[in-house]
Amino acid sequence: MQGSSASSLSAQQLFLLSIILSLLKFGFTQDGFCSAPSSIIKPESNSQPLYWKVTNPTLSPSHLQDLPGFTRSVYKRDHALITPESHVFSPLPDWTNTLGAYLISPAAGAHFVMYLAKMQENSRSRLPPRDVERFIFVVQGTVTLTNVSGVSHKLIVDSYAYLPSNLEHSVKCDASATLVVFERRHAYLENYIPDQIVSSTDKQPVLETPGEVFELRKLLPASMPFDFNIHIMDFQPGEFLNVKEVHYNQHGLLLLEGQGIYRLGDSWYPVQGGDAIWMAPFVPQWYGALGKTRTRYLLYKDVNRNPL
Ligand SMILES: *[C@@H]1O[C@H](CO)[C@@H](O)[C@H](O)[C@H]1NC(C)=O
Numbered sequence: 001m002q003g004s005s006a007s008s009l010s011a012q013q014l015f016l017l018s019i020i021l022s023l024l025k026f027g028f029t030q031d032g033f034c035s036a037p038s039s040i041i042k043p044e045s046n047s048q049p050l051y052w053k054v055t056n057p058t059l060s061p062s063h064l065q066d067l068p069g070f071t072r073s074v075y076k077r078d079h080a081l082i083t084p085e086s087h088v089f090s091p092l093p094d095w096t097n098t099l100g101a102y103l104i105s106p107a108a109g110a111h112f113v114m115y116l117a118k119m120q121e122n123s124r125s126r127l128p129p130r131d132v133e134r135f136i137f138v139v140q141g142t143v144t145l146t147n148v149s150g151v152s153h154k155l156i157v158d159s160y161a162y163l164p165s166n167l168e169h170s171v172k173c174d175a176s177a178t179l180v181v182f183e184r185r186h187a188y189l190e191n192y193i194p195d196q197i198v199s200s201t202d203k204q205p206v207l208e209t210p211g212e213v214f215e216l217r218k219l220l221p222a223s224m225p226f227d228f229n230i231h232i233m234d235f236q237p238g239e240f241l242n243v244k245e246v247h248y249n250q251h252g253l254l255l256l257e258g259q260g261i262y263r264l265g266d267s268w269y270p271v272q273g274g275d276a277i278w279m280a281p282f283v284p285q286w287y288g289a290l291g292k293t294r295t296r297y298l299l300y301k302d303v304n305r306n307p308l
Contacts, residue, residue: 055274058274078264079267080277082275096123098119100116102115112183116178116179117178119179132185135300136171137159137181137298138156141157142157143172144171145161160201161198180254182228184228187227193225194226211242219232224304227302227303227304227305231299237290246283248282251300252276254297255276255297258272258296259295260287262277263284
């Protein structure tokens with residue numbers, strides 16, 4: 001009897017075991033053994049506003065968020081990667097109700113500054129120093145630009161303005177807005193005076209890039225009065241720079257959206273929307289776009305002047 005009860009128990013156990021196994025099997029076929037937790041590879045949602053990632057960045061992968069001292073930022077002699085968890089904001093000198101984070105400056109070896117300006121309620125810009133030209137690009141919110149002639153422009157996300165040196169102007173914001181700003185001492189050429197420019201990315205034509213697959217737009221005229229330009233470069237996932245560039249120009253870059261690998265010198269950096277990069281002259285540079293969405297970045301480049 002003991003024997004038969006023991007065998008009926010083991011039959012029950014077998015039955016239970018088979019249920020557990022089938023449940024497990026169901027679980028595995030749903031998720032697969034090798035699938036990562038869904039929180040790690042969440043595709044970027046398309047329902048977010050344009051360039052949302054710049055002001056709402058992923059500070060670090062979810063499994064590293066609580067690791068003290070962890071950052072992807074790097075600062076080297078000829079390049080820097082400045083990721084959002086390293087951005088330090090403080091009141092911008094002279095501006096009203098505006099916090100700024102200088103990401104690139106002459107202290108890093110650059111001849112320009114690149115900073116993020118977070119304009120709050122009733123905020124207002126001030127003029128750059130004498131002989132310094134300014135470029136502003138809106139990544140979040142709306143601002144109003146007014147110049148000495150009293151003409152105003154409303155600038156929304158993806159629109160921008162170039163303000164020649166010594167042109168009186170102000171940028172005002174009623175609610176909240178984030179700008180990326182570039183400034184440098186204008187390298188004057190006799191008889192070439194740049195005009196104020198106000199426009200938006202989508203109004204600029206896609207230009208030919210022989211030998212390359214990315215889409216290029218230039219936000220400023222390529223003519224001699226301008227000593228720098230701002231490029232908007234778009235890569236579909238899998239596209240990459242053909243030329244492994246080394247050149248005399250310097251760059252300030254803000255990744256507006258997407259993910260990929262940036263090569264700078266001998267280092268290879270995973271990067272994503274919200275990251276900023278400083279490239280000194282002659283640093284070897286290359287980008288490959290990865291992920292599921294387009295990469296778009298904005299790039300400062302000095303042009304049109306003899307390097308001597
Ligand atoms: C002020 O802005 C208007 C409109 O963009 C422009 O036509 C005008 O030339 C600007 N004034 C100066 C002094 O640049």
